[in-house]
Amino acid sequence: MYEATLRITGRSAYADATAGTAASIELWCNRHCDLLHVSAEAADEVEARVSETVGVRERLRNRGETVLVTGDCLRDHEADLIESVLDRHGCLLLYPLEYEGGDKICRVLSLSAGALTDCFHDLLAADAAVTVESKRKIDSVRPRSPLLAPHGVAPDLTDRQSAVLRYAADNGYYEIPRAVTTAEIADAVGVTRRTAEEHLRRAENKLVDSLVDVVA
Template sequence: MSLYEASFRVRHECPYREISERHPDLTIREWYLSDCQVIEITAPGDPSDELIAEIDAIGTVLHESVDETGLHVVTQSCLCSLEDSIIERFESHNCLYQPPTVHRQGWEHYTVIAFDEGDVRALLRDLEADRDIEVLSKTSIAEQEIPHSMLAPVDRLFEDVTERQLAALRLALESGYYEQPRKTSMRALADMTAVARSTYEEHLRKAENKLLTNAGQFLRLVNASSTADPLAVNTGRSDEQAAD
């Protein structure tokens, strides 16, 4: 079984793309979160007053610095709604979006991965219908070539996990509950909180279940082309040898 990767660039109305068109030396990287975007902006040299003003208008500045390599800014913004967005089109064609989106010289650059080449073709036809698009590459990915940089978006991994469930999961992780051997117990973890053991355990189990469920599509990608089952019975070798 093969995977298919497509990289392309598009033009459509978007403030980040338009800024990159007005400032061709600028590179903007965009990550989508549940209710906002996080934007990383880099540019060589000292920034102009005009550029600084445009950046300030984008959203809340989380970090800003200028050094010998140029300008570095990270902002958080809610300017672009994700409703009826290009990301939703990727999902409707069973294509997995690979962040970040890169805005440079008036173009938005995207990469998607799919299990069926027909899904990639259908997506590209859909996008060509209402925006300028240039396909940069479209390749088949063998098992050995699946990129390790193919990271899952954080908001997708933690989708539907509540704040209490996240707090329970973080406490367990930082206390060594998932280490081998375990450094703490469920009772000890619950004693560190203001809730009963049964309540804490419920929060933790729900967090684990949701996290693994959300990670399922990415696990499937990693094992998409595997032909060998590492858990299959391997005669002639002891458990100690298999563990080496």
């Protein structure tokens, strides 16, 4: 099995929404509407542009992340050249699609390297401005992380564990080199150094256990 990442430059509502900004969009299509995960930077500008073209039905924000539920599906407004080409060669489009800097970035899956090459040549023949960013043989397909971090992923920390972890993070404990010691953390939250280290270790263990399947 083979995977390729293609970058396509050309006019598209979501590509245009990121043009000239540092924002990026991840798209999940639901046929009747789209789910757009927008990077925090310039999210308001991207939303305004999307609202003018496809429309925005709902907005969700959580810890700097923005998810837009569009009024319509992008398919209702413009044809997608790459999908017809992929269908012709038995290749699959892997979601989410990505948009950044005015370009569309697609992950494509194929059973053969030749089919990917044929897709690329067909896109060029159709005057698509496309480049291959990567192409590799794979033995598994990794899913992307959730749109918004669900409450079920966040571990249940005790108040003291939360206090120790928050102080450590806010004051540079995880920087290289560390800007604060466990003794200083202990003084700040009013516990012994050994107790602070125990709370910190337990909090870290809970975080790793809850997130390892999402990010690794």
